[in-house]
Amino acid sequence: MTATLLCFLLAAPVLLVAGSPVHDSNNKTVPLVLWHGMGDSCCNPLSMGAIKKMVEEEIPGIYVLSLMIGKNVVEDTENGFFKDVNEQVSMVCTQLAKDPQLKGGYNAMGFSQGAQFLRAVAQRCPSPPMKNLISVGGQHQGVYGLPRCPGEHSAICDMIRKALNSGAYSDLVQKHLVQAQYWHDPLNDDLYKKHSLFLADINQERGVNETYKKNLQLLEKFVMVKFLVITFNLLHSSLQTETLQESVLYKEDRLGLAAMDKAKKLVFLASKGDHLQFTNEWFNANLLPYLR
Structure with a gap:
Protein backbone atom coordinates (compact mmCIF):
# COMPACT_ATOMS: atom_id res chain seq x y z
CA MET A 1 0.00 0.00 0.00
CA THR A 2 1.18 3.53 -0.70
CA ALA A 3 0.26 6.56 1.33
CA THR A 4 -0.95 9.78 -0.23
CA LEU A 5 1.36 12.43 1.18
CA LEU A 6 0.16 15.45 -0.76
CA CYS A 7 -3.08 16.31 0.99
CA PHE A 8 -5.29 19.37 0.69
CA LEU A 9 -7.47 19.07 3.77
CA LEU A 10 -7.32 20.79 7.12
CA ALA A 11 -8.46 19.50 10.45
CA ALA A 12 -11.93 19.17 11.78
CA PRO A 13 -12.54 17.85 15.28
CA VAL A 14 -12.18 14.08 15.39
CA LEU A 15 -15.41 12.13 15.13
CA LEU A 16 -15.47 8.89 17.09
CA VAL A 17 -18.25 6.45 16.34
CA ALA A 18 -19.19 4.38 19.33
CA GLY A 19 -18.32 0.71 19.33
CA SER A 20 -17.22 -2.12 21.55
CA PRO A 21 -13.75 -1.66 23.07
CA VAL A 22 -11.06 -4.30 22.88
CA HIS A 23 -9.34 -4.99 26.19
CA ASP A 24 -5.85 -6.33 26.71
CA SER A 25 -4.39 -6.59 30.19
CA ASN A 26 -0.88 -7.21 28.88
CA ASN A 27 0.51 -3.82 27.90
CA LYS A 28 3.53 -1.59 28.18
CA THR A 29 2.84 1.82 29.57
CA VAL A 30 4.95 3.97 27.26
CA PRO A 31 3.58 7.53 27.67
CA LEU A 32 1.55 9.06 24.85
CA VAL A 33 1.58 12.66 23.64
CA LEU A 34 -1.39 13.93 21.59
CA TRP A 35 -1.54 17.06 19.40
CA HIS A 36 -4.94 18.09 18.10
CA GLY A 37 -5.84 19.56 14.72
CA MET A 38 -7.06 22.95 13.59
CA GLY A 39 -10.22 24.23 15.24
CA ASP A 40 -9.92 21.69 18.04
CA SER A 41 -8.42 21.80 21.51
CA CYS A 42 -6.56 19.53 23.89
CA CYS A 43 -9.59 18.65 25.96
CA ASN A 44 -12.68 18.67 23.78
CA PRO A 45 -14.80 15.83 25.24
CA LEU A 46 -15.97 14.86 21.73
CA SER A 47 -12.47 14.61 20.26
CA MET A 48 -9.15 14.75 22.11
CA GLY A 49 -10.80 14.22 25.46
CA ALA A 50 -12.51 11.11 24.11
CA ILE A 51 -9.27 9.81 22.57
CA LYS A 52 -7.39 10.35 25.83
CA LYS A 53 -10.09 8.61 27.85
CA MET A 54 -10.29 5.67 25.45
CA VAL A 55 -6.53 5.09 25.46
CA GLU A 56 -6.43 5.27 29.25
CA GLU A 57 -9.20 2.68 29.45
CA GLU A 58 -7.56 0.36 26.94
CA ILE A 59 -4.04 0.66 28.41
CA PRO A 60 -4.39 0.92 32.20
CA GLY A 61 -1.74 3.02 33.85
CA ILE A 62 -0.65 4.86 30.71
CA TYR A 63 0.30 8.54 31.00
CA VAL A 64 -1.42 10.54 28.25
CA LEU A 65 -0.50 14.18 27.67
CA SER A 66 -2.87 16.05 25.37
CA LEU A 67 -1.01 19.21 24.43
CA MET A 68 -2.54 22.58 25.30
CA ILE A 69 -0.94 25.44 23.40
CA GLY A 70 -1.80 28.33 25.70
CA LYS A 71 -3.19 28.88 29.17
CA LYS A 103 12.24 11.16 30.23
CA GLY A 104 12.36 7.50 29.16
CA GLY A 105 10.67 8.22 25.86
CA TYR A 106 7.14 8.47 24.55
CA ASN A 107 4.86 7.72 21.64
CA ALA A 108 3.23 10.59 19.75
CA MET A 109 -0.05 10.84 17.88
CA GLY A 110 -0.99 13.91 15.88
CA PHE A 111 -4.26 14.69 14.14
CA SER A 112 -4.26 16.61 10.85
CA GLN A 113 -1.99 19.67 11.31
CA GLY A 114 -0.96 18.35 14.73
CA ALA A 115 0.67 15.40 12.97
CA GLN A 116 3.09 17.52 10.96
CA PHE A 117 3.82 19.65 14.04
CA LEU A 118 4.80 16.50 15.95
CA ARG A 119 7.02 15.46 13.05
CA ALA A 120 8.82 18.78 13.52
CA VAL A 121 9.25 17.89 17.20
CA ALA A 122 10.80 14.55 16.19
CA GLN A 123 13.19 16.27 13.77
CA ARG A 124 14.19 19.15 16.02
CA CYS A 125 13.99 17.79 19.56
CA PRO A 126 15.23 14.21 20.00
CA SER A 127 15.28 14.41 23.81
CA PRO A 128 13.23 12.93 25.32
CA PRO A 129 13.11 10.34 22.54
CA MET A 130 9.98 9.91 20.45
CA LYS A 131 9.52 6.20 19.83
CA ASN A 132 6.55 5.88 17.46
CA LEU A 133 4.95 8.76 15.56
CA ILE A 134 1.37 8.20 14.43
CA SER A 135 0.12 10.70 11.86
CA VAL A 136 -3.68 10.63 11.60
CA GLY A 137 -4.62 12.49 8.44
CA GLY A 138 -1.49 14.66 8.53
CA GLN A 139 -0.72 16.92 5.55
CA HIS A 140 3.02 16.36 5.36
CA GLN A 141 3.45 18.08 2.02
CA GLY A 142 1.12 20.90 2.94
CA VAL A 143 -2.28 22.09 1.78
CA TYR A 144 -3.58 24.01 -1.20
CA GLY A 145 -7.18 24.94 -0.47
CA LEU A 146 -9.27 25.24 2.68
CA PRO A 147 -12.52 23.33 2.15
CA ARG A 148 -12.93 21.66 5.54
CA CYS A 149 -12.39 24.47 8.01
CA PRO A 150 -14.74 23.65 10.92
CA GLY A 151 -18.20 25.12 10.59
CA GLU A 152 -18.31 26.50 14.11
CA HIS A 153 -15.39 28.72 13.16
CA SER A 154 -16.93 29.89 9.87
CA ALA A 155 -16.09 33.57 10.32
CA ILE A 156 -12.45 32.75 11.07
CA CYS A 157 -12.39 30.28 8.17
CA ASP A 158 -13.66 32.87 5.70
CA MET A 159 -11.02 35.33 6.85
CA ILE A 160 -8.30 32.69 6.53
CA ARG A 161 -9.43 31.71 3.03
CA LYS A 162 -9.21 35.33 1.86
CA ALA A 163 -5.76 35.79 3.41
CA LEU A 164 -4.40 32.58 1.91
CA ASN A 165 -5.83 33.16 -1.54
CA SER A 166 -4.56 36.74 -1.70
CA GLY A 167 -1.13 36.49 -0.13
CA ALA A 168 -0.14 33.27 1.63
CA TYR A 169 3.56 34.03 1.20
CA SER A 170 3.55 37.64 2.35
CA ASP A 171 5.58 38.25 5.51
CA LEU A 172 2.52 39.37 7.46
CA VAL A 173 0.37 36.36 6.59
CA GLN A 174 3.21 33.86 7.03
CA LYS A 175 4.05 35.15 10.50
CA HIS A 176 0.51 35.36 11.84
CA LEU A 177 -1.49 32.61 10.17
CA VAL A 178 -0.73 28.99 11.01
CA GLN A 179 -2.22 27.53 7.83
CA ALA A 180 -0.07 29.83 5.67
CA GLN A 181 3.02 28.22 7.16
CA TYR A 182 2.15 24.90 5.55
CA TRP A 183 0.42 26.34 2.48
CA HIS A 184 2.10 24.65 -0.49
CA ASP A 185 1.17 26.23 -3.79
CA PRO A 186 2.43 23.86 -6.52
CA LEU A 187 1.93 26.60 -9.11
CA ASN A 188 4.34 28.92 -7.28
CA ASP A 189 6.96 26.54 -5.99
CA ASP A 190 9.75 29.12 -5.90
CA LEU A 191 7.66 31.45 -3.74
CA TYR A 192 6.81 28.56 -1.43
CA LYS A 193 10.44 27.52 -1.00
CA LYS A 194 11.58 31.08 -0.39
CA HIS A 195 8.89 32.29 1.98
CA SER A 196 7.43 29.27 3.81
CA LEU A 197 8.45 29.74 7.44
CA PHE A 198 7.69 26.20 8.59
CA LEU A 199 6.94 23.48 6.06
CA ALA A 200 9.75 24.26 3.62
CA ASP A 201 12.16 23.97 6.53
CA ILE A 202 11.03 20.65 7.98
CA ASN A 203 10.66 19.19 4.48
CA GLN A 204 14.24 20.18 3.62
CA GLU A 205 13.13 22.29 0.63
CA ARG A 206 16.00 24.76 0.96
CA GLY A 207 18.79 22.29 1.63
CA VAL A 208 19.35 19.21 3.74
CA ASN A 209 19.72 19.57 7.49
CA GLU A 210 21.46 16.32 8.40
CA THR A 211 20.34 16.64 12.01
CA TYR A 212 16.68 16.65 10.96
CA LYS A 213 17.30 13.60 8.81
CA LYS A 214 19.18 11.75 11.55
CA ASN A 215 16.61 12.56 14.23
CA LEU A 216 13.63 11.40 12.19
CA GLN A 217 15.30 8.09 11.48
CA LEU A 218 15.54 7.48 15.24
CA LEU A 219 11.83 6.68 15.20
CA GLU A 220 10.97 3.02 15.65
CA LYS A 221 7.86 3.44 13.50
CA PHE A 222 6.35 6.30 11.53
CA VAL A 223 2.69 5.41 11.01
CA MET A 224 0.75 7.41 8.41
CA VAL A 225 -3.03 7.18 8.21
CA LYS A 226 -4.99 8.42 5.21
CA PHE A 227 -8.76 8.64 4.85
CA LEU A 228 -10.40 7.08 1.82
CA VAL A 229 -13.67 9.01 1.71
CA ILE A 230 -12.47 12.56 1.35
CA THR A 231 -14.50 15.53 0.16
CA PHE A 232 -12.47 18.44 -1.20
CA ASN A 233 -11.87 20.61 -4.22
CA LEU A 234 -8.47 21.60 -5.57
CA LEU A 235 -7.91 25.27 -6.32
CA HIS A 236 -6.68 24.32 -9.78
CA SER A 237 -8.49 21.62 -11.74
CA SER A 238 -5.34 20.25 -13.41
CA LEU A 239 -3.65 19.38 -10.09
CA GLN A 240 -3.36 15.79 -8.92
CA THR A 241 -2.26 14.18 -5.70
CA GLU A 242 0.83 12.00 -5.54
CA THR A 243 1.94 9.10 -3.40
CA LEU A 244 4.83 9.40 -1.01
CA GLN A 245 6.98 7.19 -3.21
CA GLU A 246 6.31 9.44 -6.20
CA SER A 247 7.35 12.60 -4.38
CA VAL A 248 10.69 14.38 -4.70
CA LEU A 249 10.91 14.29 -0.92
CA TYR A 250 11.07 10.49 -1.06
CA LYS A 251 13.07 10.09 -4.27
CA GLU A 252 15.82 12.41 -3.07
CA ASP A 253 15.49 10.97 0.46
CA ARG A 254 15.86 14.39 2.01
CA LEU A 255 14.35 13.16 5.28
CA GLY A 256 15.58 9.58 5.18
CA LEU A 257 12.06 8.31 4.44
CA ALA A 258 13.24 5.96 1.67
CA ALA A 259 15.79 4.49 4.07
CA MET A 260 13.11 4.17 6.75
CA ASP A 261 10.80 2.50 4.26
CA LYS A 262 13.49 -0.01 3.35
CA ALA A 263 14.04 -0.70 7.05
CA LYS A 264 10.27 -1.27 7.43
CA LYS A 265 9.89 1.71 9.76
CA LEU A 266 7.14 3.28 7.67
CA VAL A 267 3.61 1.98 8.14
CA PHE A 268 0.78 3.00 5.81
CA LEU A 269 -2.79 2.63 7.04
CA ALA A 270 -6.15 3.68 5.64
CA SER A 271 -9.56 4.35 7.11
CA LYS A 272 -12.79 4.19 5.09
CA GLY A 273 -14.13 7.31 6.78
CA ASP A 274 -13.93 10.98 5.86
CA HIS A 275 -11.17 13.18 7.26
CA LEU A 276 -10.55 12.32 10.94
CA GLN A 277 -13.63 10.13 11.20
CA PHE A 278 -13.15 6.59 12.45
CA THR A 279 -14.70 4.06 14.80
CA ASN A 280 -13.44 2.92 18.16
CA GLU A 281 -12.98 -0.55 16.69
CA TRP A 282 -10.80 0.77 13.87
CA PHE A 283 -8.70 2.81 16.29
CA ASN A 284 -8.26 -0.11 18.67
CA ALA A 285 -7.39 -2.60 15.94
CA ASN A 286 -5.04 -0.39 13.91
CA LEU A 287 -3.44 2.20 16.21
CA LEU A 288 -3.44 0.76 19.73
CA PRO A 289 -0.82 -1.90 18.82
CA TYR A 290 1.73 0.92 18.35
CA LEU A 291 0.96 2.29 21.81
CA ARG A 292 1.25 -0.85 23.87
Whole structure:
Protein backbone atom coordinates (compact mmCIF):
# COMPACT_ATOMS: atom_id res chain seq x y z
CA MET A 1 0.00 0.00 0.00
CA THR A 2 1.18 3.53 -0.70
CA ALA A 3 0.26 6.56 1.33
CA THR A 4 -0.95 9.78 -0.23
CA LEU A 5 1.36 12.43 1.18
CA LEU A 6 0.16 15.45 -0.76
CA CYS A 7 -3.08 16.31 0.99
CA PHE A 8 -5.29 19.37 0.69
CA LEU A 9 -7.47 19.07 3.77
CA LEU A 10 -7.32 20.79 7.12
CA ALA A 11 -8.46 19.50 10.45
CA ALA A 12 -11.93 19.17 11.78
CA PRO A 13 -12.54 17.85 15.28
CA VAL A 14 -12.18 14.08 15.39
CA LEU A 15 -15.41 12.13 15.13
CA LEU A 16 -15.47 8.89 17.09
CA VAL A 17 -18.25 6.45 16.34
CA ALA A 18 -19.19 4.38 19.33
CA GLY A 19 -18.32 0.71 19.33
CA SER A 20 -17.22 -2.12 21.55
CA PRO A 21 -13.75 -1.66 23.07
CA VAL A 22 -11.06 -4.30 22.88
CA HIS A 23 -9.34 -4.99 26.19
CA ASP A 24 -5.85 -6.33 26.71
CA SER A 25 -4.39 -6.59 30.19
CA ASN A 26 -0.88 -7.21 28.88
CA ASN A 27 0.51 -3.82 27.90
CA LYS A 28 3.53 -1.59 28.18
CA THR A 29 2.84 1.82 29.57
CA VAL A 30 4.95 3.97 27.26
CA PRO A 31 3.58 7.53 27.67
CA LEU A 32 1.55 9.06 24.85
CA VAL A 33 1.58 12.66 23.64
CA LEU A 34 -1.39 13.93 21.59
CA TRP A 35 -1.54 17.06 19.40
CA HIS A 36 -4.94 18.09 18.10
CA GLY A 37 -5.84 19.56 14.72
CA MET A 38 -7.06 22.95 13.59
CA GLY A 39 -10.22 24.23 15.24
CA ASP A 40 -9.92 21.69 18.04
CA SER A 41 -8.42 21.80 21.51
CA CYS A 42 -6.56 19.53 23.89
CA CYS A 43 -9.59 18.65 25.96
CA ASN A 44 -12.68 18.67 23.78
CA PRO A 45 -14.80 15.83 25.24
CA LEU A 46 -15.97 14.86 21.73
CA SER A 47 -12.47 14.61 20.26
CA MET A 48 -9.15 14.75 22.11
CA GLY A 49 -10.80 14.22 25.46
CA ALA A 50 -12.51 11.11 24.11
CA ILE A 51 -9.27 9.81 22.57
CA LYS A 52 -7.39 10.35 25.83
CA LYS A 53 -10.09 8.61 27.85
CA MET A 54 -10.29 5.67 25.45
CA VAL A 55 -6.53 5.09 25.46
CA GLU A 56 -6.43 5.27 29.25
CA GLU A 57 -9.20 2.68 29.45
CA GLU A 58 -7.56 0.36 26.94
CA ILE A 59 -4.04 0.66 28.41
CA PRO A 60 -4.39 0.92 32.20
CA GLY A 61 -1.74 3.02 33.85
CA ILE A 62 -0.65 4.86 30.71
CA TYR A 63 0.30 8.54 31.00
CA VAL A 64 -1.42 10.54 28.25
CA LEU A 65 -0.50 14.18 27.67
CA SER A 66 -2.87 16.05 25.37
CA LEU A 67 -1.01 19.21 24.43
CA MET A 68 -2.54 22.58 25.30
CA ILE A 69 -0.94 25.44 23.40
CA GLY A 70 -1.80 28.33 25.70
CA LYS A 71 -3.19 28.88 29.17
CA ASN A 72 -6.68 27.53 28.50
CA VAL A 73 -8.77 25.77 25.86
CA VAL A 74 -9.83 29.05 24.25
CA GLU A 75 -6.21 30.09 23.73
CA ASP A 76 -5.39 26.56 22.61
CA THR A 77 -8.03 26.69 19.89
CA GLU A 78 -7.09 30.21 18.77
CA ASN A 79 -3.39 29.36 18.67
CA GLY A 80 -4.19 26.60 16.19
CA PHE A 81 -5.07 29.41 13.79
CA PHE A 82 -2.82 32.30 14.74
CA LYS A 83 0.31 31.32 16.71
CA ASP A 84 3.56 30.92 14.77
CA VAL A 85 4.12 27.18 14.27
CA ASN A 86 7.83 27.34 15.01
CA GLU A 87 7.03 28.98 18.35
CA GLN A 88 4.46 26.28 19.07
CA VAL A 89 6.96 23.52 18.31
CA SER A 90 9.58 25.20 20.50
CA MET A 91 7.07 25.50 23.37
CA VAL A 92 6.18 21.82 23.07
CA CYS A 93 9.83 20.75 22.95
CA THR A 94 10.45 22.64 26.20
CA GLN A 95 7.34 21.18 27.82
CA LEU A 96 8.26 17.62 26.89
CA ALA A 97 11.85 18.03 28.08
CA LYS A 98 10.63 19.24 31.48
CA ASP A 99 8.06 16.47 31.98
CA PRO A 100 9.63 13.78 34.23
CA GLN A 101 7.15 11.17 33.04
CA LEU A 102 8.53 11.41 29.50
CA LYS A 103 12.24 11.16 30.23
CA GLY A 104 12.36 7.50 29.16
CA GLY A 105 10.67 8.22 25.86
CA TYR A 106 7.14 8.47 24.55
CA ASN A 107 4.86 7.72 21.64
CA ALA A 108 3.23 10.59 19.75
CA MET A 109 -0.05 10.84 17.88
CA GLY A 110 -0.99 13.91 15.88
CA PHE A 111 -4.26 14.69 14.14
CA SER A 112 -4.26 16.61 10.85
CA GLN A 113 -1.99 19.67 11.31
CA GLY A 114 -0.96 18.35 14.73
CA ALA A 115 0.67 15.40 12.97
CA GLN A 116 3.09 17.52 10.96
CA PHE A 117 3.82 19.65 14.04
CA LEU A 118 4.80 16.50 15.95
CA ARG A 119 7.02 15.46 13.05
CA ALA A 120 8.82 18.78 13.52
CA VAL A 121 9.25 17.89 17.20
CA ALA A 122 10.80 14.55 16.19
CA GLN A 123 13.19 16.27 13.77
CA ARG A 124 14.19 19.15 16.02
CA CYS A 125 13.99 17.79 19.56
CA PRO A 126 15.23 14.21 20.00
CA SER A 127 15.28 14.41 23.81
CA PRO A 128 13.23 12.93 25.32
CA PRO A 129 13.11 10.34 22.54
CA MET A 130 9.98 9.91 20.45
CA LYS A 131 9.52 6.20 19.83
CA ASN A 132 6.55 5.88 17.46
CA LEU A 133 4.95 8.76 15.56
CA ILE A 134 1.37 8.20 14.43
CA SER A 135 0.12 10.70 11.86
CA VAL A 136 -3.68 10.63 11.60
CA GLY A 137 -4.62 12.49 8.44
CA GLY A 138 -1.49 14.66 8.53
CA GLN A 139 -0.72 16.92 5.55
CA HIS A 140 3.02 16.36 5.36
CA GLN A 141 3.45 18.08 2.02
CA GLY A 142 1.12 20.90 2.94
CA VAL A 143 -2.28 22.09 1.78
CA TYR A 144 -3.58 24.01 -1.20
CA GLY A 145 -7.18 24.94 -0.47
CA LEU A 146 -9.27 25.24 2.68
CA PRO A 147 -12.52 23.33 2.15
CA ARG A 148 -12.93 21.66 5.54
CA CYS A 149 -12.39 24.47 8.01
CA PRO A 150 -14.74 23.65 10.92
CA GLY A 151 -18.20 25.12 10.59
CA GLU A 152 -18.31 26.50 14.11
CA HIS A 153 -15.39 28.72 13.16
CA SER A 154 -16.93 29.89 9.87
CA ALA A 155 -16.09 33.57 10.32
CA ILE A 156 -12.45 32.75 11.07
CA CYS A 157 -12.39 30.28 8.17
CA ASP A 158 -13.66 32.87 5.70
CA MET A 159 -11.02 35.33 6.85
CA ILE A 160 -8.30 32.69 6.53
CA ARG A 161 -9.43 31.71 3.03
CA LYS A 162 -9.21 35.33 1.86
CA ALA A 163 -5.76 35.79 3.41
CA LEU A 164 -4.40 32.58 1.91
CA ASN A 165 -5.83 33.16 -1.54
CA SER A 166 -4.56 36.74 -1.70
CA GLY A 167 -1.13 36.49 -0.13
CA ALA A 168 -0.14 33.27 1.63
CA TYR A 169 3.56 34.03 1.20
CA SER A 170 3.55 37.64 2.35
CA ASP A 171 5.58 38.25 5.51
CA LEU A 172 2.52 39.37 7.46
CA VAL A 173 0.37 36.36 6.59
CA GLN A 174 3.21 33.86 7.03
CA LYS A 175 4.05 35.15 10.50
CA HIS A 176 0.51 35.36 11.84
CA LEU A 177 -1.49 32.61 10.17
CA VAL A 178 -0.73 28.99 11.01
CA GLN A 179 -2.22 27.53 7.83
CA ALA A 180 -0.07 29.83 5.67
CA GLN A 181 3.02 28.22 7.16
CA TYR A 182 2.15 24.90 5.55
CA TRP A 183 0.42 26.34 2.48
CA HIS A 184 2.10 24.65 -0.49
CA ASP A 185 1.17 26.23 -3.79
CA PRO A 186 2.43 23.86 -6.52
CA LEU A 187 1.93 26.60 -9.11
CA ASN A 188 4.34 28.92 -7.28
CA ASP A 189 6.96 26.54 -5.99
CA ASP A 190 9.75 29.12 -5.90
CA LEU A 191 7.66 31.45 -3.74
CA TYR A 192 6.81 28.56 -1.43
CA LYS A 193 10.44 27.52 -1.00
CA LYS A 194 11.58 31.08 -0.39
CA HIS A 195 8.89 32.29 1.98
CA SER A 196 7.43 29.27 3.81
CA LEU A 197 8.45 29.74 7.44
CA PHE A 198 7.69 26.20 8.59
CA LEU A 199 6.94 23.48 6.06
CA ALA A 200 9.75 24.26 3.62
CA ASP A 201 12.16 23.97 6.53
CA ILE A 202 11.03 20.65 7.98
CA ASN A 203 10.66 19.19 4.48
CA GLN A 204 14.24 20.18 3.62
CA GLU A 205 13.13 22.29 0.63
CA ARG A 206 16.00 24.76 0.96
CA GLY A 207 18.79 22.29 1.63
CA VAL A 208 19.35 19.21 3.74
CA ASN A 209 19.72 19.57 7.49
CA GLU A 210 21.46 16.32 8.40
CA THR A 211 20.34 16.64 12.01
CA TYR A 212 16.68 16.65 10.96
CA LYS A 213 17.30 13.60 8.81
CA LYS A 214 19.18 11.75 11.55
CA ASN A 215 16.61 12.56 14.23
CA LEU A 216 13.63 11.40 12.19
CA GLN A 217 15.30 8.09 11.48
CA LEU A 218 15.54 7.48 15.24
CA LEU A 219 11.83 6.68 15.20
CA GLU A 220 10.97 3.02 15.65
CA LYS A 221 7.86 3.44 13.50
CA PHE A 222 6.35 6.30 11.53
CA VAL A 223 2.69 5.41 11.01
CA MET A 224 0.75 7.41 8.41
CA VAL A 225 -3.03 7.18 8.21
CA LYS A 226 -4.99 8.42 5.21
CA PHE A 227 -8.76 8.64 4.85
CA LEU A 228 -10.40 7.08 1.82
CA VAL A 229 -13.67 9.01 1.71
CA ILE A 230 -12.47 12.56 1.35
CA THR A 231 -14.50 15.53 0.16
CA PHE A 232 -12.47 18.44 -1.20
CA ASN A 233 -11.87 20.61 -4.22
CA LEU A 234 -8.47 21.60 -5.57
CA LEU A 235 -7.91 25.27 -6.32
CA HIS A 236 -6.68 24.32 -9.78
CA SER A 237 -8.49 21.62 -11.74
CA SER A 238 -5.34 20.25 -13.41
CA LEU A 239 -3.65 19.38 -10.09
CA GLN A 240 -3.36 15.79 -8.92
CA THR A 241 -2.26 14.18 -5.70
CA GLU A 242 0.83 12.00 -5.54
CA THR A 243 1.94 9.10 -3.40
CA LEU A 244 4.83 9.40 -1.01
CA GLN A 245 6.98 7.19 -3.21
CA GLU A 246 6.31 9.44 -6.20
CA SER A 247 7.35 12.60 -4.38
CA VAL A 248 10.69 14.38 -4.70
CA LEU A 249 10.91 14.29 -0.92
CA TYR A 250 11.07 10.49 -1.06
CA LYS A 251 13.07 10.09 -4.27
CA GLU A 252 15.82 12.41 -3.07
CA ASP A 253 15.49 10.97 0.46
CA ARG A 254 15.86 14.39 2.01
CA LEU A 255 14.35 13.16 5.28
CA GLY A 256 15.58 9.58 5.18
CA LEU A 257 12.06 8.31 4.44
CA ALA A 258 13.24 5.96 1.67
CA ALA A 259 15.79 4.49 4.07
CA MET A 260 13.11 4.17 6.75
CA ASP A 261 10.80 2.50 4.26
CA LYS A 262 13.49 -0.01 3.35
CA ALA A 263 14.04 -0.70 7.05
CA LYS A 264 10.27 -1.27 7.43
CA LYS A 265 9.89 1.71 9.76
CA LEU A 266 7.14 3.28 7.67
CA VAL A 267 3.61 1.98 8.14
CA PHE A 268 0.78 3.00 5.81
CA LEU A 269 -2.79 2.63 7.04
CA ALA A 270 -6.15 3.68 5.64
CA SER A 271 -9.56 4.35 7.11
CA LYS A 272 -12.79 4.19 5.09
CA GLY A 273 -14.13 7.31 6.78
CA ASP A 274 -13.93 10.98 5.86
CA HIS A 275 -11.17 13.18 7.26
CA LEU A 276 -10.55 12.32 10.94
CA GLN A 277 -13.63 10.13 11.20
CA PHE A 278 -13.15 6.59 12.45
CA THR A 279 -14.70 4.06 14.80
CA ASN A 280 -13.44 2.92 18.16
CA GLU A 281 -12.98 -0.55 16.69
CA TRP A 282 -10.80 0.77 13.87
CA PHE A 283 -8.70 2.81 16.29
CA ASN A 284 -8.26 -0.11 18.67
CA ALA A 285 -7.39 -2.60 15.94
CA ASN A 286 -5.04 -0.39 13.91
CA LEU A 287 -3.44 2.20 16.21
CA LEU A 288 -3.44 0.76 19.73
CA PRO A 289 -0.82 -1.90 18.82
CA TYR A 290 1.73 0.92 18.35
CA LEU A 291 0.96 2.29 21.81
CA ARG A 292 1.25 -0.85 23.87
